[in-house]
Amino acid sequence: MYVATAALCACGGCHCSLMTVGEPFIALLADNSISYSSHFVDRRTIAPSDVVLVTGGIRNAEELEIASEIGRTSRKVIAVGSCAVYGGIPGAGDIPPVEVEDGSGLPALLPRLEPLDTAVPVELYVPGCPPPPNLIFEALKSVVEGYSSIRFDSTVCSDCPRRVQRGPVRRWTLHPGTGVHGADCLLSGGMMCLGPVTRGGCRASCPARGAVCAGCRGPSDAVLSSQLHSMYADMVKYVGLTCGTREDKVAREMAALLRWMYLFTRRDPVTRARIREKVVDG
Amino acid sequence: MGSPEELQETGEWTGQKVRIYPVTRIQGRADIEVFFTPHQKPRGARFRALEYRGFEEMVPGMPALRGPSVMSRLCGPCGLTHQLLSCLAIESALDVEVPQAAASFRELISWLFLAQSHLLTMVYSVLPDYALPMSDVSVRNVAGIYSVDREGVSRLLAALAAFTRAISAVAGLPAHPSVVVPGGTSYLPAAEGLHRVSEMLAEGREDIAETLRLVEMLTRRSSRMIDPGPPLKGFYVTTSADGFADINGDSVTISRFDGEERRVVDPDSFLDMLDKRPVGWSYLVPVAILKGEPCLVGPMARVNLGFGPEAAWACEERARILEEWGAPLDGELLFFTALALEVIWAWENASRLLEGGTISGTDSCSVPTMSESGAVAVLETPRGTALHWLAMDRGGAVAEYRVVSSLQLNQALLDDHLTSVALKEVGGLEISDITSQRLQFAVRSFLPCVSCGTH
Numbered sequence A: 001m002y003v004a005t006a007a008l009c010a011c012g013g014c015h016c017s018l019m020t021v022g023e024p025f026i027a028l029l030a031d032n033s034i035s036y037s038s039h040f041v042d043r044r045t046i047a048p049s050d051v052v053l054v055t056g057g058i059r060n061a062e063e064l065e066i067a068s069e070i071g072r073t074s075r076k077v078i079a080v081g082s083c084a085v086y087g088g089i090p091g092a093g094d095i096p097p098v099e100v101e102d103g104s105g106l107p108a109l110l111p112r113l114e115p116l117d118t119a120v121p122v123e124l125y126v127p128g129c130p131p132p133p134n135l136i137f138e139a140l141k142s143v144v145e146g147y148s149s150i151r152f153d154s155t156v157c158s159d160c161p162r163r164v165q166r167g168p169v170r171r172w173t174l175h176p177g178t179g180v181h182g183a184d185c186l187l188s189g190g191m192m193c194l195g196p197v198t199r200g201g202c203r204a205s206c207p208a209r210g211a212v213c214a215g216c217r218g219p220s221d222a223v224l225s226s227q228l229h230s231m232y233a234d235m236v237k238y239v240g241l242t243c244g245t246r247e248d249k250v251a252r253e254m255a256a257l258l259r260w261m262y263l264f265t266r267r268d269p270v271t272r273a274r275i276r277e278k279v280v281d282g
Numbered sequence B: 001m002g003s004p005e006e007l008q009e010t011g012e013w014t015g016q017k018v019r020i021y022p023v024t025r026i027q028g029r030a031d032i033e034v035f036f037t038p039h040q041k042p043r044g045a046r047f048r049a050l051e052y053r054g055f056e057e058m059v060p061g062m063p064a065l066r067g068p069s070v071m072s073r074l075c076g077p078c079g080l081t082h083q084l085l086s087c088l089a090i091e092s093a094l095d096v097e098v099p100q101a102a103a104s105f106r107e108l109i110s111w112l113f114l115a116q117s118h119l120l121t122m123v124y125s126v127l128p129d130y131a132l133p134m135s136d137v138s139v140r141n142v143a144g145i146y147s148v149d150r151e152g153v154s155r156l157l158a159a160l161a162a163f164t165r166a167i168s169a170v171a172g173l174p175a176h177p178s179v180v181v182p183g184g185t186s187y188l189p190a191a192e193g194l195h196r197v198s199e200m201l202a203e204g205r206e207d208i209a210e211t212l213r214l215v216e217m218l219t220r221r222s223s224r225m226i227d228p229g230p231p232l233k234g235f236y237v238t239t240s241a242d243g244f245a246d247i248n249g250d251s252v253t254i255s256r257f258d259g260e261e262r263r264v265v266d267p268d269s270f271l272d273m274l275d276k277r278p279v280g281w282s283y284l285v286p287v288a289i290l291k292g293e294p295c296l297v298g299p300m301a302r303v304n305l306g307f308g309p310e311a312a313w314a315c316e317e318r319a320r321i322l323e324e325w326g327a328p329l330d331g332e333l334l335f336f337t338a339l340a341l342e343v344i345w346a347w348e349n350a351s352r353l354l355e356g357g358t359i360s361g362t363d364s365c366s367v368p369t370m371s372e373s374g375a376v377a378v379l380e381t382p383r384g385t386a387l388h389w390l391a392m393d394r395g396g397a398v399a400e401y402r403v404v405s406s407l408q409l410n411q412a413l414l415d416d417h418l419t420s421v422a423l424k425e426v427g428g429l430e431i432s433d434i435t436s437q438r439l440q441f442a443v444r445s446f447l448p449c450v451s452c453g454t455h
């Protein structure tokens, strides 16, 4: 098989995650052929490939061109990382204009970053910032070896070792991890952990170490199941239930934190019907 | 529009040019432009960042408490340092004292990430230049080398695995770990966890030693094949403590390569010395250090200043290497060796912290009280010195944010060096694959990180 990787508007963290797989990954590359990958190989053009792992969203004209070329020449595209899947953190804001010299040939910036599948049909989505190494590698292997990949329909809470403490929350904080020890759920301590509404698969990497889940793997299947759900609405319901507080009160208190629920998924993704399709995983 | 000297003087990048695109095996998207005289002789070359990240413009208005996790996403390989820089700037602005155990834990994570980042660079980006430099593109890559020398690559990968497993045990994911937070860390690992990490590192010791031996062997061989560019001129710069390079140092040392001059300044004075030099041909804004230009930051700079005595093994290897190659390290060929030396340095420091017993207790975070304030922080990313400066409003929202990164500081020297290599190696408008690789090798030796650079 011809395997390739490409990075669009990406920080390199997804590629780092994949590269830490080490020997199994390199052995897979050696057993197949790398058609291109600016991270590993000196080929300069995008060549026909059976599978391409693409990290990053589309932020300038050059990235749009690369994405379109990948779309034209590839059999299967895997969107790796929340930038490629949802727009990620770089997609959270509009892009300011930048002055460049006339005739510099620098790629023109687009008004805002778009996820990969706005330009290319995507076969598999592996959200996360970055996704855990094993998930990226599994997605790649599943395509190369032709088996169905695992789909994580659980939430981060399902894997979290912490336990909910019922009772009202006095004050919500945006601090990402104040050092709560023991086994108490971070939400109970007033930290806005998005574990209840976020797709599992990362083994609750952050809350297991006392930091809130910031929602980097995007909304869970339950959130994506209907237009009546959203990360915000479901969080309000969940917190209302566990804290025993009226939902309208929780909604008011959490309104200020709303922006942080969509840091990786940009605006309100649930109302964008196509995002509902994004449930396949690596 | 003529000679290279004229170009240096006027900065007029005009005339016929040839573009090498994209530059491969680096972090981020970039090209090289080689400019020619009317007689088709090379007159200069420059490295251009083609992507733009724009985080500086994105964070104002955000709560500073979430700034570090956002700024971390500037760059994958250097993300941890940006996260830490952002935390340090907030803590310094708000006068927050980080609990000792958390400070030690942060330091441990920094060393582990430094080593992981270097080993990833060594295996995937640099190894092909030293192991199979003249080979066809289909084998001049990590998978090609693995097919012909499985044992050598496996050694490097075993060293990488030791750090990757350690990071996974204490910090979580291999990029953007969430455990570093404003005021400290989100938790402190238990003693058994730290003991396991200690064992993982101990198991990797032999592979790390072998890695240096392999790198030295490849460097000696390459020195017979690659015509090294001219020695680097100007200043090497690194954060430092007690006169030694220190990735978490509290001062910045600026030294001339020729040993004539050395200055040590605090972060605020360093900020005052920085001078932005915007250009319209790249998304990156080069930054000069006044009275310290052109400069080199990164592994070679740190190795030149030297490691503290607590890293006895790294000091011993450094002394031996400087004896063989001459001090200071000022040739591009030696940056591979500098990376390997720093892996040992990181291993020793991480092991020291694991054994020191300072990462214990339950107090991991002093939660800051927000107020109108601002401060600067300077640290070393794996690829060189970086600085964050932020101002916050009364409610704790970011009012302004500025970042200076290693590639911005290195850009001037990189272009000077690239030009010297182009003048020597480029024969005319047709640039062969070998010559193109030679130019890219010169670029890679500066460990450019375009993502950090265009923040």
Ligand code: SF4
Pocket: A009, A010, A011, A012, A013, A014, A015, A055, A056, A080, A081, A082, A083, A084, A088, A089, A128, A129, A130, A131, B073, B076, B175
């Ligand atoms: S998803 Fe995260 S790790 Fe991956 S490229 Fe985007 S910011 Fe980097």
Ligand code: SF4
Pocket: A156, A157, A160, A161, A162, A163, A164, A184, A185, A186, A187, A193, A194, A195, A196, A204, A207, A213
């Ligand atoms: S809300 Fe967060 S801390 Fe609580 S159980 Fe879920 S993932 Fe764990």
Ligand code: SF4
Pocket: A128, A129, A156, A198, A199, A202, A203, A204, A205, A206, A207, A212, A213, A214, A215, A216, A217, A218, B173, B178
């Ligand atoms: S816990 Fe949440 S933020 Fe952390 S890695 Fe998992 S999904 Fe991402």
